[in-house]
Amino acid sequence: MLFHIRHLANTLDSYAGECDAGNDVSFALWAATITCVIIHVFVYGGASSGKLDLPIFSNANFRNIACRYLPAFFLATFSDWMTGPYIYRLYEHYGFTTNEIGILFVVGFASSLVFGTCIGSVADRTGRKASCLLFCFVISLACVLKNFSGFSPLALGRVFGGIYTSLLYSSFESWVGSEFVKLGMEKDLPQLYSLATFGNALVAVIAGFTANGLAEVYGYTAPFNAAIGSAILCFPAIYFLWGENYGTQKSESYFAISDSLKHIRNDRGVFLIGSISALFEAALYVFVFLWTPSLELRCKGQEIPLGHVFALYMVCKMCGTGFVSLLEKMMSIEFMLQCVLFFAGTSLLLPVFVKSGRIALFGHAMFEFCVGMYWPVVMSLRGKFVDESVRSTTFNLFRVPLNIMVVFCLLFIEKLAEHQIYIVCGATLFIALVLATSLRRRRRLRTVDLSTKQRMLERPASPVNQY
Numbered sequence: 001m002l003f004h005i006r007h008l009a010n011t012l013d014s015y016a017g018e019c020d021a022g023n024d025v026s027f028a029l030w031a032a033t034i035t036c037v038i039i040h041v042f043v044y045g046g047a048s049s050g051k052l053d054l055p056i057f058s059n060a061n062f063r064n065i066a067c068r069y070l071p072a073f074f075l076a077t078f079s080d081w082m083t084g085p086y087i088y089r090l091y092e093h094y095g096f097t098t099n100e101i102g103i104l105f106v107v108g109f110a111s112s113l114v115f116g117t118c119i120g121s122v123a124d125r126t127g128r129k130a131s132c133l134l135f136c137f138v139i140s141l142a143c144v145l146k147n148f149s150g151f152s153p154l155a156l157g158r159v160f161g162g163i164y165t166s167l168l169y170s171s172f173e174s175w176v177g178s179e180f181v182k183l184g185m186e187k188d189l190p191q192l193y194s195l196a197t198f199g200n201a202l203v204a205v206i207a208g209f210t211a212n213g214l215a216e217v218y219g220y221t222a223p224f225n226a227a228i229g230s231a232i233l234c235f236p237a238i239y240f241l242w243g244e245n246y247g248t249q250k251s252e253s254y255f256a257i258s259d260s261l262k263h264i265r266n267d268r269g270v271f272l273i274g275s276i277s278a279l280f281e282a283a284l285y286v287f288v289f290l291w292t293p294s295l296e297l298r299c300k301g302q303e304i305p306l307g308h309v310f311a312l313y314m315v316c317k318m319c320g321t322g323f324v325s326l327l328e329k330m331m332s333i334e335f336m337l338q339c340v341l342f343f344a345g346t347s348l349l350l351p352v353f354v355k356s357g358r359i360a361l362f363g364h365a366m367f368e369f370c371v372g373m374y375w376p377v378v379m380s381l382r383g384k385f386v387d388e389s390v391r392s393t394t395f396n397l398f399r400v401p402l403n404i405m406v407v408f409c410l411l412f413i414e415k416l417a418e419h420q421i422y423i424v425c426g427a428t429l430f431i432a433l434v435l436a437t438s439l440r441r442r443r444r445l446r447t448v449d450l451s452t453k454q455r456m457l458e459r460p461a462s463p464v465n466q467y
Contacts (some may be wrong), residue, residue, distance in 0.1 A: 021295070021302040024358055025309055028365060032315040039322040040198075061183050066192060068241040069176045073196060074203045075234035076132070079139050080168060081207035082227035083146075083161075085310040088292040090220040094149045098293065102413040105289050107155045109410070111162025113403035119166045127244045128175035135167040136235040139227065146224040166399065177383055178245040186383060190328070193379040198321040201372060204314035212307020264394065269385040272439040274398035277378055279432035280341065282405040283348065283425040284371060289410060290421055291364055297418060298357035309361075313368040320372025334440035337377050341436055344370035345429035352419045352426070381439075 091101045123131035138160050145157030180189050211223035264270050291313075295304055327336055347370065350363035386394050409416075409424060416424075 021299045021304045021357070024361060025305055025312060028361060029308060029312045029315065032312055032319065032365065036315050036319045036322065039319055039326065043322050043325045059185075059188065061185060062188055062192070065176065065179050065183075066195065069172075069179070069192075070196060070199060072132070072234055072237040072241065073172055073176075074199055075230050075237060076135060076139075076168060076172065077200045078203045078207055079136075079143075079227040079230040079234065080164075081204040081310075081314075082211055082223045082230065083139075083143065084204075084288070085208055085211045085307045086215050086220050086223055088289070089215075089306060090146065090224075091154070093220050094154070096151075099414045100151070102289070102410045104151075104154055104158050106407050106410045108158035108161040108165070109285065109403045109406045111159040112166050113162070113400055113407070115163050115166060119163065119170070123167070123171045123174065124246065127246055128171045128178065129238060129242045129244045131167055131171035132175060132238050132242070133235060135164050135171065136231045136238070138164040138167065140231045143224040143227045143231075147221050170399075173379065173382075175242065175245060179243075182245070189383045190333075190376060190380040193376040194321055194325055197372060197375040197379075198318055200375075201314045201318035201321060204317070205311045208307045208309075208311030208314060210307075211310070212305060215307065261397070264397070267385065269439065269442060270394065272435050272442070273378070273381045273385050274394065275401075276337070276341075276432045276435050276439070277382075278398045278402040278405070279428050279435070280344070280374060280378070281399075282402045282409075283344070283428045285402070285406045286409050286421065286425050287348070287364075287367065289413070290418075290425075294351065294360060294418055295357060295364075298355065298360050312361075312365060316365045316368040317372035320369040320374075321376060322372075323369075324373050324376050332440070333377055333380050334436065336373070337381065338433060338436045338440060340370050340373045340377060341429050341433040344374070345426045345433065348422050348429065349426040352422045 088101060091104060096104070119131070142157045142160035142164060145153045145160070148154065176192065177189065180186055180192070207223075210226065214222035214226055264274065291309075292304075292306060295309065324336065331339075344367055347363045347366035350366075351360040354360070405428070409421065413421070
């Protein structure tokens with residue numbers, strides 16, 4: 001079996017040929033863009049012809065929340081995405097080694113590990129809107145510190161980075177989830193999450209091209225300074241358009257965390273979906289560190305347009321998001337999650353066996369396609385299983401093992417070969433696939449139990465024995 005895999009890998013290497021970074025990225029970006037347009041023509045063409053019933057076209061409450069939430073969310077994510085393409089290159093520019101860069105990344109994930117759980121409970125208690133406003137302030141501080149070349153200010157910036165990441169990926173989702181729950185519109189959440197993920201990917205594409213242009217003209221710090229402007233615009237969009245909502249109102253973070261732990265312990269579905277999220281996102285965050293040096297290694301001596309590569313990944317992510325809307329009528333959300341995890345794991349194992357830069361780029365693009373599918377799928381499952389009153393805290397509790405896994409990988413980054421890191425990421429995703437299989441089996445068993453009870457209730461009563 002191993003012989004056949006190696007033979008296939010050698011064949012792919014020979015067909016792929018030498019990497020031509022600029023032309024390969026341009027071709028892949030055009031191909032992904034055309035694919036994305038075709039997918040979304042099917043999605044929204046079906047909606048306009050009545051084949052798909054999208055609530056944004058028919059539900060006034062849905063439109064009201066979407067119009068208040070999405071602009072602020074997109075401005076927030078634009079700030080975040082602007083920090084993505086050139087973070088590794090900026091640290092290289094300042095003269096740091098791979099190990100030192102790994103330590104800077106570790107500081108960010110350790111910050112998220114330390115502060116993330118407290119941030120979730122504070123957001124539930126003091127208000128999700130206030131936490132989102134805090135995000136605008138913290139990301140601005142983090143970006144200002146990127147203008148200093150010393151290790152200490154950059155490390156402090158990574159601490160702020162861990163804090164704003166926890167805020168972005170818990171408080172925003174918790175706020176909009178609570179708004180939908182108040183109106184009894186939980187069933188429409190998957191459509192909002194699909195719109196948010198699609199728009200987020202589109203924003204990321206724009207951020208990639210913007211960052212690439214700014215970096216070429218003004219230097220590697222320019223994208224981070226532009227991110228501050230987006231955060232400043234995000235602040236009034238939240239302040240004036242959002243109302244406040246809360247989770248648990250208990251006076252101490254300890255009690256909110258305790259409630260979340262009880263929720264996880266008492267509901268296996270919450271444990272499974274949280275563990276799957278932690279494993280997938282751990283692989284994703286290691287990939288965020290890995291993709292730049294991986295392409296540089298395979299395309300030695302070539303100037304790689306990192307902003308355009310980033311835009312390619314985000315277009316692939318948009319393709320994946322649109323694909324969810326096409327598939328959701330054909331299969332259960334749990335089975336879709338299994339498919340996402342299988343193909344994501346496979347895509348990160350491709351570079352293990354094939355050394356071509358083109359194949360690595362294809363594997364990366366395929367992984368980002370899976371990321372685009374993952375977010376609306378997992379957000380829907382979180383909405384189904386996680387209690388709204390402790391949602392932020394529960395999300396951030398699962399960021400603890402996530403950050404531990406990422407920190408462990410990055411601490412040993414110099415001792416691991418590139419293919420070994422890919423193997424770790426792929427194995428992590430296949431472990432998540434096993435958990436997703438258990439989640440789907442649990443749903444099927446519950447469906448069978450409910451059907452049996454329903455049949456028993458509908459069965460005619462037996463005649464009374466009068467003798």
